[in-house]
Each structure stands twice: as structure tokens, then as C-alpha cells.
Amino acid sequence: GENVEQHPSTLSVQEGDSAVIKCTYSDSASNYFPWYKQELGKRPQLIIDIRSNVGEKKDQRIAVTLNKTAKHFSLHITETQPEDSAVYFCAVRRAGQNFVFGPGTRLSVLP
Amino acid sequence: NAGVMQNPRHLVRRRGQEARLRCSPMKGHSHVYWYRQLPEEGLKFMVYLQKENIIDESGMPKERFSAEFPKEGPSILRIQQVVRGDSAAYFCASSPVKSDTQYFGPGTRLTVL
Numbered sequence: 341g342e343n344v345e346q347h348p349s350t351l352s353v354q355e356g357d358s359a360v361i362k363c364t365y366s367d368s369a370s371n372y373f374p375w376y377k378q379e380l381g382k383r384p385q386l387i388i389d390i391r392s393n394v395g396e397k398k399d400q401r402i403a404v405t406l407n408k409t410a411k412h413f414s415l416h417i418t419e420t421q422p423e424d425s426a427v428y429f430c431a432v433r434r435a436g437q438n439f440v441f442g443p444g445t446r447l448s449v450l451p
Numbered sequence: 452n453a454g455v456m457q458n459p460r461h462l463v464r465r466r467g468q469e470a471r472l473r474c475s476p477m478k479g480h481s482h483v484y485w486y487r488q489l490p491e492e493g494l495k496f497m498v499y500l501q502k503e504n505i506i507d508e509s510g511m512p513k514e515r516f517s518a519e520f521p522k523e524g525p526s527i528l529r530i531q532q533v534v535r536g537d538s539a540a541y542f543c544a545s546s547p548v549k550s551d552t553q554y555f556g557p558g559t560r561l562t563v564l
Binding site: 433440 | 484486492493494495496499506507509510542551552553554555556557558
């Protein structure tokens with residue numbers, strides 16, 4: 341089955357710096373790659389996603405890049421703010437099948 | 452358009468009792484997913500359902516756990532004879548037909564005493 345790894349497991353950055361989180365996957369047929377943000381005690385919220393026919397997608401301070409050949413995709417957050425502090429999960433999906441989530445990255449943005 | 456609803460938000464059960472968790476998907480969504488999340492851990496897929504049909508239950512323990520999504524009413528995740536190890540947050544998510552985008556409910560936090 342699909343195996344999703346996520347690195348780093350924890351990340352601390354200074355406010356205003358950039359943060360990058362990377363996920364690798366094993367199933368080359370996977371074609372949908374979302375990122376979720378989960379604050380303490382809250383539900384996961386979709387922040388950005390990308391499909392396999394696109395290499396990069398950007399939404400204001402958040403971007404996702406996908407390398408299908410190498411089977412990895414990354415979340416980029418620029419100009420980080422304290423409210424960006426949360427746990428971030430990547431996920432992978434093959435069409436019509438279930439989602440497989442990465443183990444999460446705890447991001448701390450230090451003021 | 453109301454979001455995904457889950458109830459109860461908190462549920463306390465004693466060992467050996469049954470737990471019933473309910474999930475009402477967003478209007479127009481016919482696919483439901485259930486996940487379990489232990490403290491400080493990630494989301495573990497349990498089951499994927501569409502109305503009156505289980506699409507994938509590969510993540511659900513074979514014993515004591517069952518799920519359904521009837522033609523009318525919410526999806527139900529049922530845990531029989533609960534044990535302390537069942538204590539976790541259970542999230543459901545829903546998506547429309549032919550869409551990958553899933554929206555999560557607020558979760559049910561189950562505590563087994």
C-alpha cells in the first residue's frame with residue numbers, strides 16, 4: 341500500500357522567515373496531494389492542494405510544489421506569522437481510493 | 452451551507468459499553484470518511500463510505516468496529532465493547548461525488564474509563 345513520509349517532524353522559524361515541509365510517497369499512481377493545517381483541539385483544515393498534472397500552485401503566502409518523478413511534494417509558507425503555528429499534515433490519494441496521511445509537522449513561529 | 456456536523460462532541464464510556472458516533476455530511480456530499488487520531492499523532496484512515504455502500508474498510512479493526520451510511524440520516528461509526536485503547540478523537544470528513552476535496556467535521560473525543 342501507499343507509504344507517506346513527512347519531514348521534518350518539528351520546525352521552528354522566526355516570524356517573517358519561510359518554512360518548508362516535505363512529503364514523499366511511494367505509489368506512482370497517486371494523483372491528488374492536499375495539505376491540512378490543524379490547530380490544537382481543532383479539526384484539520386485544507387489549506388492548499390495540487391493534482392498530478394500541475395507542478396506548482398500558489399495561494400498568497402502558501403505554495404505547494406510537486407515532483408512526480410521523484411515522488412515528493414512540498415509545502416512552502418513565506419513571511420510566517422505566529423498564527424501559522426500549528427501541525428501540518430500532507431496527504432496522498434489515488435483516484436477513487438482512500439487518503440493516506442503523513443505523520444505531521446509541528447510548526448512553531450517564534451515572535 | 453452548514454459544514455460537516457459530528458455528535459456528540461465528547462463521549463465518555465466505561466469499558467465494555469458501546470459507543471455510537473454520528474456524522475452528518477455537508478449538503479450534497481455523498482461520500483464520508485472516518486479517521487482516528489490519537490494524542491500527538493496523525494490521522495489514521497478507518498473507513499470510506501458512500502450512501503448504502505462501504506467502499507473501503509481496510510483501516511478499520513475487524514472486530515468491535517462497524518460503520519454505515521444509510522440512505523437517510525447520518526453516517527454512524529459504532530464501537531462495541533470499548534476498551535481504553537479506543538480513547539481518541541474520531542473525525543469524519545465528507546466530499547461530493549467525483550471530487551477529491553474533503554471537508555472535516557469538528558470531531559468526537561471518546562474517553563473510555
